[in-house]
Amino acid sequence: MRTTINELNGELVAAFEGRLDTAAAIQTEKDVQPLADCAGKNIVLDCSALEYISSSGLRIFLNVLKNAKAKGSRVFITGMSDDINKVFKITGFMNLFEFR
Amino acid sequence: MKVNELKKRFVNIYRRNGLLVFIIAVLLAQGTAVVQHLYAKRSLRNEARRRAQTELKVKNLEICNMLNSIETAVDNQVWIVQSMLYNLDSLNNWGDLTITNIDDIVGCGLAFEENFFPKKGRWFEPYTRRGATHNEHAQIGGPDHNYLEAEWFIEGMKADGGKWSEPYYDDAGAKSMVATYSRPLRDSTGRAVALFFVDVSLDWLKQLFDVDNPMEMSVLVSRMGYILAGPERVVSKYSLYDVARMYNDTLVEAAADSMLAGREGETRVQMEDGSWASVHYAPVEDSTGWSMALVFPDNVIFSGLKQVGLILNIFFLLGFGLMIFVMWRTARNYKELQAVNLEKERIGSELRIASGIQKGMVPKTFPPYPDRDEIACFGALVPAKEVGGDLYDFYIHDEKFFFCIGDVSGKGVPASLVMAVTRSLFRTLSAHNNSPEVIMTLMNNAMSEMNENTMFVTLFIGILNLRDGTLYYSNGGHCQPVILGNGKTTPLEIEPNIPLGVMRGWQYSLQKIKLEPGNTVFMYTDGLTEAENIDHTLFGDDRLIQTLSGAESTPKPLVQRMMDAVHKFVGNADQSDDITMLAVNFIKKMEDLPKSRSIVLHNDVRDVPQLAAFIESISESIGLDMSATMNINLAMEEAVVNVMKYAYPEGTHGDILVEANSSGNELTFAISDSGIPFDPTKNATPDTTLDAEERPIGGLGIHLVRNLMDSVEYNYIDNKNVLTLKKKI
Numbered sequence: 001m002r003t004t005i006n007e008l009n010g011e012l013v014a015a016f017e018g019r020l021d022t023a024a025a026i027q028t029e030k031d032v033q034p035l036a037d038c039a040g041k042n043i044v045l046d047c048s049a050l051e052y053i054s055s056s057g058l059r060i061f062l063n064v065l066k067n068a069k070a071k072g073s074r075v076f077i078t079g080m081s082d083d084i085n086k087v088f089k090i091t092g093f094m095n096l097f098e099f100r
Numbered sequence: 101m102k103v104n105e106l107k108k109r110f111v112n113i114y115r116r117n118g119l120l121v122f123i124i125a126v127l128l129a130q131g132t133a134v135v136q137h138l139y140a141k142r143s144l145r146n147e148a149r150r151r152a153q154t155e156l157k158v159k160n161l162e163i164c165n166m167l168n169s170i171e172t173a174v175d176n177q178v179w180i181v182q183s184m185l186y187n188l189d190s191l192n193n194w195g196d197l198t199i200t201n202i203d204d205i206v207g208c209g210l211a212f213e214e215n216f217f218p219k220k221g222r223w224f225e226p227y228t229r230r231g232a233t234h235n236e237h238a239q240i241g242g243p244d245h246n247y248l249e250a251e252w253f254i255e256g257m258k259a260d261g262g263k264w265s266e267p268y269y270d271d272a273g274a275k276s277m278v279a280t281y282s283r284p285l286r287d288s289t290g291r292a293v294a295l296f297f298v299d300v301s302l303d304w305l306k307q308l309f310d311v312d313n314p315m316e317m318s319v320l321v322s323r324m325g326y327i328l329a330g331p332e333r334v335v336s337k338y339s340l341y342d343v344a345r346m347y348n349d350t351l352v353e354a355a356a357d358s359m360l361a362g363r364e365g366e367t368r369v370q371m372e373d374g375s376w377a378s379v380h381y382a383p384v385e386d387s388t389g390w391s392m393a394l395v396f397p398d399n400v401i402f403s404g405l406k407q408v409g410l411i412l413n414i415f416f417l418l419g420f421g422l423m424i425f426v427m428w429r430t431a432r433n434y435k436e437l438q439a440v441n442l443e444k445e446r447i448g449s450e451l452r453i454a455s456g457i458q459k460g461m462v463p464k465t466f467p468p469y470p471d472r473d474e475i476a477c478f479g480a481l482v483p484a485k486e487v488g489g490d491l492y493d494f495y496i497h498d499e500k501f502f503f504c505i506g507d508v509s510g511k512g513v514p515a516s517l518v519m520a521v522t523r524s525l526f527r528t529l530s531a532h533n534n535s536p537e538v539i540m541t542l543m544n545n546a547m548s549e550m551n552e553n554t555m556f557v558t559l560f561i562g563i564l565n566l567r568d569g570t571l572y573y574s575n576g577g578h579c580q581p582v583i584l585g586n587g588k589t590t591p592l593e594i595e596p597n598i599p600l601g602v603m604r605g606w607q608y609s610l611q612k613i614k615l616e617p618g619n620t621v622f623m624y625t626d627g628l629t630e631a632e633n634i635d636h637t638l639f640g641d642d643r644l645i646q647t648l649s650g651a652e653s654t655p656k657p658l659v660q661r662m663m664d665a666v667h668k669f670v671g672n673a674d675q676s677d678d679i680t681m682l683a684v685n686f687i688k689k690m691e692d693l694p695k696s697r698s699i700v701l702h703n704d705v706r707d708v709p710q711l712a713a714f715i716e717s718i719s720e721s722i723g724l725d726m727s728a729t730m731n732i733n734l735a736m737e738e739a740v741v742n743v744m745k746y747a748y749p750e751g752t753h754g755d756i757l758v759e760a761n762s763s764g765n766e767l768t769f770a771i772s773d774s775g776i777p778f779d780p781t782k783n784a785t786p787d788t789t790l791d792a793e794e795r796p797i798g799g800l801g802i803h804l805v806r807n808l809m810d811s812v813e814y815n816y817i818d819n820k821n822v823l824t825l826k827k828k829i
Contacts, residue, residue, distance in 0.1 A: 022741045023708040052730060054737050055800040056705075065792045083730050090807040091800055092788025 003031035011042045014064075017049040025056035035064050038073045045097075048079025053087060065096060076100050118427055125423060129416050133409070140405050145378070148401045149366065152380035152394045159308055159318070159392055163384050166204070167281075170300055171262050173202040174281055181210070181296050182285050188217065192237045195228025198298065199235055205298040206230055206270070206278060209240070210285070211247050212294040213257070223248065256282035256295045264388045266324050267302055277302040277328055279388070305329035309392075317397075323389030325360050355379055359391040375399050451486040451513075458487050458516055461523050463494060466656060474566045474690045475501050478655035479682040480663060488678035489515025489557075490625050491523050499566050499690055499723040502530050505682045506559035506578065507625040509599075518555050521547070522600070526561070536561040536574040537610035540600070544576065548604035556601040560594075560623060566690040567765065569615040574608045576600050579626055582648055584658070585619035589648045592621065617688040620653035624662075627677035631666050634673040639666055655683035698759040703744045703752075703775075711740055711758065718760045722767070724829060732767070732827055735808035738801035739771055739780070739823055747775025747821060769825040777821060779814040780805075 001024035002017040012035055020028055035043055043064065065075045077097045080088070088094045177198055184190045191210070198208045209227035217224055225241030247253045252265045259282075267279040278299050284292035309318050309329035319330030325339040338346075340356035355367040362383040371377050378401070381393040399406075459481075466478050479492045489508030494501065504526050508515040525543045533539050540561055547557065558578040564571045573592075577599035581592040595609045615621070624644070631639040647665045651658050659681045666679065699714045701707040715736055719729040740756060748754035754775050761768040785806075786799040805825065806812055813824040 019712070021708050021712065021737055022705045026705070052733070054734055054741070055804055056741070058800055059798075062792065062795060069792055083727050086731075087734065087804065090788075090804060092786075092790075095789065096792045096795070 001028060003028055005032070005034050007041070008044075011044050012038055013044045013046055015046040015049065019052040020050060020057035020060075021052060021054045022056040025054070025060060028057065029060055029063075032060060032064055036067055038068050039071045040073070042074045042076065043068050045075065045077045046079055047077055047081070047084060050079075050081070050084060053084055055091075058087070058091060058093060061093070062096070074098060118431070122420075122423065122427065126420065129419070133412055133416065136412070137405065137409060140408065141402060144401055144405060148378060148396045149380065152366075152378075152396060153382075155318070155394055156380060156382040156392055159320075160382065160384055162308055163305070163320075163388075163390070163392075164386050166304060167264070167384075167386050167388060170202060170204060170281055170298065174262060174283055174296070174298055177201065178283055178285065178296060185285060185287075185294065191226045192228065195226065195237060196235050199228060199230045202298060204300050204304065206301045208296075208298040210294050210296055211241065211253055213292075214248055216293060252280060252282065252297075253295055256297065257284050257292045259284060262387070264386075267322055267326070267328055270299070270301075277305070302328060317395040319393050319395075320384075321359060321391050321393070323360070325356060328390065352379075355381065355393075359383070359393060362389065362391065369395075371397060448486075454513070454516065455483070455486040458483075458520065461520060462492055468494070469496065472496075474687050475564070476655050476685040476687060477501075477503070477683060478659045479680070480659050481678065481680045482663075482675070483678045484627070484675045485512050487513055487516035489519045490627065490678040490680035491519045492623075492680055492682040493523055493526055494682070494684070495527075496566070497531070498534070498725075500534065501564040501566055501684070502562075503564070503682065503684055504559060504561045505623040505625065505680065506557050506600075507627070507678070507680070508557045509555050511677065514553065514555065518547075518557060518601075521550075522557050522559065526559075530561075530563075534563060534572075535610060536563050536572050537608040540574040540576055540597070540608035541606065544600045544602075544606055544608065545604050547601040551601045554601075556599040558599045558625075562621065562684070564615065564684065564686060566686075569617065569619075569686050569689055570612055571615050571621070571686075572610060572612045574610055576608060579624055579629065581621050581623040582645070583613075583615075583619055583621055584648060584651070584653045585616055587650070589645055615686040617686060618653060620655065620658065620683055620685040622648060622658065622662075623682045623684075625678065625680040627675075627679040628662070628666060628681060630677060631670050631679065632673055632676055633670050639669050643669065653685055655685050658683045698757060701740065701744075701756045701758065703748045703754045703756060703773075705741060705744060708737055708741065711736060714758065714760075718762075718767075722762055722829065728829065731808045735805045735825060735827075736769060736771075738804045739769075739812075739825060742780050742801050742805075743771055743773050743775070743821070743823070746778045746780070747773045749776070765829050767827045767829055769827075771823045771825070772820045774820050777816050779816075779821075780823065781812055781814045 001020055003014060004017075005012060005014045007013070014032060014035060016028070018024070045061065045064070061077075068075045075097060077099050080099070085094075088097075180197070181194060184194055195208055199205060202208075207227060207229040209225055212220075212224045214222055220239075223241030223243070223246065225239060225245070225247055227238050227240045229236045229238070241247055256263050256265075262281055262283045265280040265282065267277050270276060270278040279302055280297050280299050282295050282297035285294040285296050287293050305320055306329055309320050317331060320328045321340055322328050325341055327338055327340070340359065341353065344350075344352040344356055351367055352369050355365070355369070358365050358367075359381045364382040366381070367379045369377055369379055375398055377395050377397040379393055379395050381391060384390040384392060462481055463479065467476060469475060475496070477494060479494070481488070481490055481492065483490065489510060490506070491508075492503070492505040494503035496502070506519075506522055508518040508522065522543070525546055526539065529539045529542050533542070540559065543559070557576070559576045560573065560578040560581060562571055562573040574597065575594040576597045580594050583590045583592055592613065593611065595611060597608050598606055629639055629641055629644055643665065644662075647662055648658075651661050662681055663679075697714075697718060699710065701711060712733055715733045716729060719732065724732070736758070740758065743756050747756070754773060756771060756773045759770045759772075761770075780802045783799060783802050786796065786803050788803075809825045809827050811824075811826040813826075815822045815824070
């Protein structure tokens with residue numbers, strides 16, 4: 001699992017690559033720390049290379065979202081695969097995030 | 101190789117025989133020429149001999165006539181002379197009379213015996229010589245001319261009648277060869293008292309022998325062998341013996357002896373220039389004792405033969421030339437034929453290679469899956485030509501048996517190319533699609549696009565699920581397959597779809613049927629039902645069904661039974677179309693996983709990847725796709741992580757056993773631990789409609805498990821938490 005964060009066009013873009021399972025979530029939680037400081041910037045979670053996500057991963061996404069909302073930022077998800085989309089549907093996360 | 105060898109041998113025989121024929125022809129021609137030459141030579145020689153004999157006879161006759169006329173004339177004078185014998189005065193008159201009476205004489209005289217007229221002395225020989233105007237008279241006897249002792253006189257007096265002397269050359273008077281004919285005159289007592297003689301010029305012989313004829317040379321010789329007449333160069337100068345000496349030739353000498361002995365004959369002599377000649381000789385049949393000879397030089401006799409030989413040889417050469425030309429042309433034609441044959445052979449060998457490549461495109465190792473007991477199949481493809489347009493193919497993927505059978509319109513190389521394309525498309529497209537109608541539609545689109553020669557393919561694609569025996573199939577205008585089972589033959593229902601390559605965009609329909617274990621699907625191309633016998637009767641559907649009825653459903657014997665039936669039916673007729681059959685026998689449903697598998701994990705989330713690998717291996721062994729694998733994986737991870745978090749207090753170690761079991765179409769997982777009893781199913785379902793701010797961080801895991809699995813069950817057995825998850829597949 002690899003996470004890279006870049007600032008692009010005034011947005012913070014976090015790209016996830018690989019399997020975000022419970023084991024990987026410990027490291028990923030640390031990797032997304034920079035997103036906490038997002039005042040005035042929207043966040044994009046790029047899932048185009050994300051192969052798998054478990055509830056631990058979903059929790060990380062939810063934490064990012066909660067923090068961003070508190071700071072008045074928006075969180076967008078891009079490039080989600082059908083399988084991950086299904087997980088989002090089951091868990092109702094479809095209603096929480098904005099997609100583009 | 102064998103054909104080549106035969107061909108080589110034929111060429112050798114042809115070449116050797118050609119040469120042989122030529123040699124025999126030359127030998128025959130030459131033999132004929134030699135025989136012809138010999139016969140011609142012999143007949144020419146015979147002809148020459150006949151001519152010589154005729155010539156000699158004619159000459160003989162002329163000479164005899166001439167001499168006889170003289171002899172007769174002289175004989176007629178005798179009585180006159182005898183009556184005037186004692187009248188000396190009349191002697192001159194008598195001489196004139198004789199010369200007048202006998203044309204050819206140059207002179208005549210009387211030689212009296214010694215002292216016949218005492219007045220006249222010992223010698224008395226009155227002689228009359230023919231002159232131009234008048235005759236000369238003289239008494240020529242005397243001591244200078246002592247005729248009394250001359251042989252002609254003595255011999256002439258002795259003779260009974262007339263006698264011819266040896267001819268001599270008369271320098272003084274006639275200037276020519278002269279022969280003397282004498283007759284003794286007798287007194288009343290019958291005693292010979294004088295010799296009456298006439299000198300005869302032999303000039304007339306010249307005309308007879310000095311013939312201006314290059315074909316021959318003729319001579320007349322005297323009794324003594326002197327040449328009396330003949331070519332100017334030899335007359336009167338030589339005797340025959342001189343000639344023999346000149347040539348140093350014993351043959352000539354022998355011939356001369358023979359001639360002088362008055363015999364008739366023929367001899368061969370060599371001429372001055374080395375050439376040979378035939379000499380024919382014969383005596384003059386008169387008292388002269390003369391003999392004649394005719395010489396025919398060979399090169400004169402055979403000059404005609406030489407010309408004939410020359411002409412013959414020219415014809416032979418022309419003939420041989422013609423023969424060589426014909427042989428050369430034949431050889432050239434043969435070479436051209438050979439070149440055509442080579443080209444044919446090249447195409448033939450390419451076709452054989454193509455045939456090999458094409459045969460390699462259809463599976464031909466049977467049984468194809470010796471270690472599988474769910475499926476058996478057998479296929480046979482008999483092309484009518486080296487290459488054909490029929491195809492079949494099959495393979496197993498994801499516990500599914502993919503197969504197809506097809507027939508490209510037309511035959512030969514064009515059909516074989518389309519066949520290759522069809523087979524490749526089937527392999528490529530079926531690798532990513534499990535639906536026959538989709539594969540069919542995609543194949544049709546691809547083939548319609550590149551179909552410039554409007555060739556089409558009838559195709560049947562089937563995908564048999566080995567787990568449950570469901571056959572998914574799609575038929576593109578192909579012959580209706582037949583299902584064999586329980587001793588019955590049932591045609592497989594097919595929907596009317598068009599063949600591939602005809603119309604782009606056609607949506608092929610999917611059909612399915614549940615096969616019972618033991619069922620066999622028999623597929624074939626129309627080459628089977630349309631096989632013709634010599635009466636042009638088709639094998640037909642009835643015979644097909646008849647042959648299938650009662651046949652055992654094992655693919656190989658089934659196909660072979662059908663093949664035997666069609667071969668027996670067709671007999672000696674030519675195979676007009678490719679014949680292809682494919683039989684697929686569904687033996688039984690694929691067995692479940694042979695045994696359950698398990699894994700032991702620690703209560704550490706870092707073991708989660710191990711769980712993922714475990715799930716993946718199970719998923720692979722039963723042929724689940726990626727999406728299903730991921731769902732099961734997610735549910736299992738959530739369940740196991742839940743156990744890790746709640747069963748064992750933090751800081752303590754514990755194991756978690758995960759067992760997987762597959763039965764029928766259900767996959768069962770049991771997760772057990774010996775930690776604190778805890779029933780996760782009792783957790784309340786989270787409210788997924790809440791906003792982000794209100795959503796709790798936990799509770800998602802078990803929610804996912806419930807949603808992704810078909811059933812979740814918790815039991816506490818033998819001091820163990822056992823969570824059982826089930827999923828239909």
